[in-house]
Amino acid sequence: MCHAREVRWTVIPRTAPRPWIACGGCGSATPFQSSGKIRLNANGRRLDAWLIYKCLACDRTWNRPIFERRGIRDIDPAVLAALQSNDPDWIRAETFNLDALRRRSARIEEFPDVVVTKDPPQEAPGWTRLTIELVVPLPVSTRLDRLLASELKISRARLKALHDAGALTTSCGRAGALRRRIGTGTRVTIDLAGETGRERSWRPLATGDGP
Numbered sequence: 001m002c003h004a005r006e007v008r009w010t011v012i013p014r015t016a017p018r019p020w021i022a023c024g025g026c027g028s029a030t031p032f033q034s035s036g037k038i039r040l041n042a043n044g045r046r047l048d049a050w051l052i053y054k055c056l057a058c059d060r061t062w063n064r065p066i067f068e069r070r071g072i073r074d075i076d077p078a079v080l081a082a083l084q085s086n087d088p089d090w091i092r093a094e095t096f097n098l099d100a101l102r103r104r105s106a107r108i109e110e111f112p113d114v115v116v117t118k119d120p121p122q123e124a125p126g127w128t129r130l131t132i133e134l135v136v137p138l139p140v141s142t143r144l145d146r147l148l149a150s151e152l153k154i155s156r157a158r159l160k161a162l163h164d165a166g167a168l169t170t171s172c173g174r175a176g177a178l179r180r181r182i183g184t185g186t187r188v189t190i191d192l193a194g195e196t197g198r199e200r201s202w203r204p205l206a207t208g209d210g211p
């Protein structure tokens with residue numbers, strides 16, 4: 001008998017990527033962190049916008065261009081309002097803009113630490129097949145096997161064994177899927193019909209029901 005259960009994991013990174021920039025204060029390349037502040041400069045009908053970063057060692061600032069000399073009428077009004085009000089949510093999302101960071105820095109330091117919210121939390125006893133759908137709104141450098149191992153408290157070797165045996169499958173279907181960084185829309189299905197102690201150890205961790 002197969003009782004299927006679905007759960008959604010929303011994965012949010014804790015720490016924004018840090019670009020390494022040649023720091024005039026330190027005299028070498030150092031990691032910079034967003035200050036959470038925007039600097040705007042109006043020039044006639046054109047606008048410059050920068051996100052201000054600070055050297056972690058000496059606090060010297062570096063202005064990362066968001067755009068330069070952009071016609072004010074060409075700027076999305078919602079973006080303009082976010083820039084003018086230093087909207088923390090908009091700025092936080094922008095600190096994860098890897099493409100923009102890579103255009104300015106050859107070295108970007110990323111962090112795998114994440115917060116995982118599991119939904120829905122209600123009980124569904126007796127399942128033998130679990131599907132986890134990942135929602136990843138910001139870029140996360142965490143690999144799929146590391147996320148599953150950390151959240152389910154099982155070893156990556158065990159995950160690989162389940163994958164090799166066909167008991168763990170992913171929607172991307174590629175052989176190296178477990179070692180790739182996670183992304184929105186990925187679905188992981190784990191068939192635990194043959195797993196002993198399933199009720200006790202797996203379900204609470206997978207669904208967030210646990211103590």
Ligand SMILES: [Zn+2]
Binds near residue numbers: 026
């Ligand atoms: Zn410095």
